Amino acid sequence: MKAISYARYGGPEVLEYGEVPDPRVGPDSVLVQVRAAGVNPVDWQCREGRLDALLAPVFPVVPGWDVAGVVVRPGAAVTEFGAGDEVIGYCREDFLSRGTFAEYVAAPVRALARKPRTVSFEEAAGLPLTGLTALQVLTRSLQVKRGETVLVHAAAGGVGSIAVQLARHLGARVLGTASAHHHAYVRGLGGEPVAYGEGLAERVRGLAPEGVDAVFDTVGGETLKVSANLLAPEGRLTSIADPEAVAYGGRYAFVRPDPRDLGHLTDLVEQGVVSVHVSRTYPLERTADAQRESQEGRTRGKIVVTVGPDRR
Secondary structure: OEEEEEOOOOOHHHOEEEEOOOOOOOOOEEEEEEEEEEEOHHHHHHHOOOOOOOOEEEEEEEOOOEEEEEEEEEOOOOOOOOOOOEEEEEOOOOEEEEOOOEOEEEEEHHHEEEOOOOOOHHHHHOOHHHHHHHHHHHHHHOOOOOOOEEEEOOOOOHHHHHHHHHHHHOOOEEEEEEOHHHHHHHHHHOOEEEEOOOOHHHHHHHHOOOOEEEEEEOOOOHHHHHHHOOEEEEEEEEEOOOHHHHHHOOEEOOOOOOHHHHHHHHHHHHOOOOOOOEEEEEEHHHHHHHHHHHHHOOOOOEEEEEOOOOOO
16 A cells, blocks of 8 residues: 655655555454544654654554544454444554554554544544544543633644634633734634733733633643643643643643544534634645644644545
8 A cells, every 4th residue: 555654763854655565454453544644743753753762663654643534344353333434533552653644544443433424534634633632631631610711822723723612612711822813713713812922921811810720731841831820729730742741730641542532522523513624735645745834833723634545
C-alpha cells in the first residue's frame, strides 16, 4: 500500500511517500481503508523524537493517530464492526510504527467508534484526538460544572475549539485566548475572546474579577504561569502541553483512546453540539507540507490529510 513513513527522526524532509507492507489484522483489530487522517502537533513532535522517552519507535514509522474510513475486514474476535461500516478512530499504540497516514490501517477496536453520519470524512478525521482530549480534560480532570467560568487557551485551535463548544454544552461560561483575527470565530463557538500577549492577565481579570474556576492550558510555559495566578480560590488547572502544571498545583493530562468517549462525541456531532472546522486539506503525498503548516501553530481548527479510494 501507499503510505507516508520515516526511517529516522528529523524535520519534514525525513517523510517519504511510497510503498510499505500492508498491515496485518490481529484478532482484536479491523482493517480500515483510510479516507482521511487528522494532522495534530503530536505528529511532528513524534517525528522529531520529542516523545522518544514515552513512545519507542519501530522504524520505519508510519505516522498519524487520527483516522476516518471504511472497514474492509474485521479481525477474528471482532463483533462490533463489519465490512462497509464507516468509522473514526484515535489509533495510538504504546509505540510508534503503524499510523494512519496510509491507504490502510489495522485499527484496534478499543480505538474506534462509528463515524458521525452528518459530516464528511474530512471533518470526522479531525475529531478523535482533539475531541477526546477536550472531553477527558473538561469532564474528568477539571470536572467543569454548570455556571462556572473556564479559561481555554488557543481557543481557535484544534483542541481549543472543541473545548469551547464542550464547555458551553456543560453550561460553563468560556473565555478563550486567541489572536485578534480569530476572535469572531471564537465568539461563534460560544466563547468570549481574549487577546494574547502582554496584559493577558489584566484582560482576563477584567472579565472575571474573582478569578476563573478552571483553566484548560494548551500552550504551557509563561502562559501556564500566568494562568495559575488567574484561578479563583478553589480553581483547577490542567495542561496538555506542559508537565510543569503540577508545580502550580494543577494536573498534566495525556489523552487516551476510549471507544465510549469517542461514541459520545459522535452523538454530540450528530446533535449539532460539536462541529469540526477543517481549515485545509492535503493529499497523502503532501503530508510533509501538512505537518509544516501544523508546526507553524497558526491553524484555525484542523488540517486534514485526504486519501483516495482503493488504487490497487
